Structure formats: C-alpha cells, structure tokens
Amino acid sequence: MILRTVVELRTQVAAWKAEGHSVGVVPTMGALHEGHLSLARVAKRDCGRVITTIFVNPKQFNNPDDLLKYPRTEENDAILLATAGVDTVFAPRVEEVYPAGFVTTVSVGGVSAPLEGALRPGHFDGVATVVTKLLGMSQADRAYFGQKDWQQLQMVRQLVRDLNLNVEIIGCETVRDPDGLAMSSRNQRLTAEGRRKAPALYAAMLSAARQFRNGKPLDEVLAQAKAAVLGEGFDSVEYIEIVDADMLGPIIDSTRSLRMLAAAWVDDVRLIDNIVV
Ligand code: PAF
Numbered sequence: 001m002i003l004r005t006v007v008e009l010r011t012q013v014a015a016w017k018a019e020g021h022s023v024g025v026v027p028t029m030g031a032l033h034e035g036h037l038s039l040a041r042v043a044k045r046d047c048g049r050v051i052t053t054i055f056v057n058p059k060q061f062n063n064p065d066d067l068l069k070y071p072r073t074e075e076n077d078a079i080l081l082a083t084a085g086v087d088t089v090f091a092p093r094v095e096e097v098y099p100a101g102f103v104t105t106v107s108v109g110g111v112s113a114p115l116e117g118a119l120r121p122g123h124f125d126g127v128a129t130v131v132t133k134l135l136g137m138s139q140a141d142r143a144y145f146g147q148k149d150w151q152q153l154q155m156v157r158q159l160v161r162d163l164n165l166n167v168e169i170i171g172c173e174t175v176r177d178p179d180g181l182a183m184s185s186r187n188q189r190l191t192a193e194g195r196r197k198a199p200a201l202y203a204a205m206l207s208a209a210r211q212f213r214n215g216k217p218l219d220e221v222l223a224q225a226k227a228a229v230l231g232e233g234f235d236s237v238e239y240i241e242i243v244d245a246d247m248l249g250p251i252i253d254s255t256r257s258l259r260m261l262a263a264a265w266v267d268d269v270r271l272i273d274n275i276v277v
Contacts, residue, residue: 002078002089006137009051009090013139016087021048025140027131030054030091031071031185032080035175039144040084042172047142052081053134054091059098060126066270071188090138097133106132108162111248112155115261116272119238127152128159135160135167143167148174148182150259150274151248174274176202182273194267200232201273205240205260209277218242218251229264238263238270242277 003009013023024047026039036052043050054077061067078089105125112124135143145153153171160169175183180202181195190198208225212218226237243249245257258277263270 002074002091004090004092005096006092009088009137010139012088013049013051016049017139022141023047023138024050024142024144025134025138026050026052026086026144027134028052028054028077029056029070029185030077031073031188032077033175033183033185033187035146035148035183037080037084038175039146039172040081040086042170043142043144044085046170049087050085051088051090051138051140052086053138054089055097055130055134057097057126057130058094059129060123062120062123069189071185097130105129106159108155108159111151111158111246114243114248115239115241116151116263119263124152124155128155131156132159132163132165135165140167142170144170144172146174147171147274148184149272150245150261154246154248180206182271184271186269186271189269190267194269197233197266198271200234201229201262201264201266201271202275204228204232205262205273205275208240209242209260209275212242212277225262229262233266235265235267238265240264245276 016023024043026043028036040050040052054074056070058067074091081089106128107125108128117124145156147153157169160167177183179199181199204225208221212221222240225240229237240262242251242258242260244251245259251258259274260277261274263272
C-alpha cells in the first residue's frame with residue numbers, strides 16, 4: 001500500500017503501536033536496488049512493522065541537473081519492497097513535505113562540514129531537514145541507513161543525539177556487486193564502458209588501506225590511490241581520504257577507528273564509497 005499523506009501515515013503507525021508492534025523506517029529516494037532491500041530485510045527482522053519512505057528530496061540536491069536526472073521508478077520499487085516484507089510505502093508529494101510557508105532548515109555542525117559537506121554546499125542541510133521530518137512523521141522506533149553513505153550516517157547519528165530524537169539509528173553494511181562496485185541508484189546512469197571502469201575505485205581503496213596498515217605514509221598511499229583510479233579511466237577524483245571514522249576529521253589518534261572515504265567521477269556519474277581502514 002502506498003500512503004501519500006502524513007495523516008494517513010500517522011494513523012497507520014498509531015494503529016500498529018496500539019497493537020503492540022515496534023515500527024522501523026527505511027528512508028530512501030527510490031530507484032531501489034539490493035542495497036535498499038537489504039536494509040528493509042534487516043528492519044523486518046528487528047521490527048514488527050516496516051515503512052519504507054520514497055521521496056526524492058529536492059533540498060539535498062545542490063545540482064539541479066542531478067535532481068532532474070535522478071531515476072524515478074516508484075511502481076517497480078513498490079513491488080520490490082513488498083517482496084522484502086515491507087508493510088507500507090510512504091511516498092509523499094513535494095508539497096506534503098514542504099508545504100507553502102515551510103521555512104525551517106536543520107543544520108548539523110562538525111561531522112557534516114568536511115568532504116561531502118565542503119564539496120556539496122547545502123546537501124547535508126537538505127538531508128538533515130528531511131530526515132528530521134521523516135522521523136517525526138513516521139514516529140518510528142528504529143531507522144535504517146546504509147553505511148555506503150558513511151558521512152550521512154554519522155550526521156544522522158549526531159542529529160538524533162543532539163535533538164534527543166526518540167529513535168534508534170541502525171547503520172547497515174554496504175552491498176556490493178560481485179566485482180566490488182557499491183550498489184547505488186546512480187549506477188543505473190553508467191554506460192557499459194563506465195560500468196566496466198567503476199569497480200576500480202573500490203579496488204584502489206582496498207589496496208590503499210592495505211598499504212596504510214602496512215606502514216606506508218598516508219600522503220603516498222592517497223596519491224597512489226588517486227593515480228590508480230585516474231589510470232583506470234575515471235575522469236576525476238574529488239577526494240580519497242582516511243579520516244577518523246566517527247568525527248570525519250583528520251586522524252588524531254590512530255588507535256581510534258579509521259575510515260577511508262572517496263568521491264570520484266566516471267562517465268559523468270559521481271560515485272562515492274568508503275571502507276574500514
Ligand atoms: O540516502 C538517501 O537516500 C537520502 O539521503 C535519504 C536519507 C533518504 C534522505 O533523503
């Protein structure tokens with residue numbers, strides 16, 4: 001069943017809670033792939049009832065062309081979600097989420113400033129605003145996000161802590177194609193040639209992480225990874241960095257968890273990825 005309004009969603013969730021069910025929400029922008037479905041399956045394992053939201057949030061697109069080109073496949077998405085055991089799809093119209101007169105922006109400091117935050121001005125404010133709204137609309141007990149968007153996940157955790165939101169955030173493993181490419185809705189836009197080149201990013205990251213762990217200096221490891229990606233036919237590398245996994249800042253203490261994050265362009269498509277170091 002696809003619900004379009006907040007009133008319908010709230011009524012459904014209230015009925016479930018009255019029956020004693022816990023409620024999980026999986027926020028998505030649609031164009032679903034196995035990565036999203038794996039989130040839905042984990043949610044279904046943990047929660048009595050699961051909602052998936054499908055909303056292509058205009059506020060998080062800093063590039064209008066990217067918003068226009070974003071794949072929209074709602075009918076197919078609803079079929080896939082039903083097979084993953086999702087109980088309800090919430091797919092509101094833009095006016096339902098941002099009615100006339102809407103003026104609030106949620107902005108999370110710290111973890112959202114570097115990397116994606118620096119390169120995509122306004123992106124994380126858009127994400128934080130819509131996630132706050134979706135959590136408030138759904139009143140879910142748990143919300144599921146992919147580790148594929150590592151910085152986003154850390155930002156959502158910070159947001160929930162800072163605003164005392166009554167929801168548990170669950171970060172789920174990145175799902176990869178057999179050749180290592182992290183699943184993403186944007187992969188649909190790759191040509192056959194781009195798709196062939198795309199796994200080089202993950203391969204270069206794995207190799208860099210290994211070399212760093214073996215003691216090779218950080219600058220050398222990162223420069224080599226960038227060169228490898230460009231050598232495999234990527235158009236450009238926006239960043240490949242190793243950072244503190246929780247704070248997303250420079251490594252201050254190598255005994256803390258570290259994460260390598262990358263963003264690079266191939267075939268006119270921007271890919272992001274991250275791995276444990
Ligand atoms: O990760 C996404 O798909 C989006 O950023 C999210 C969390 C659904 C917010 O629009």
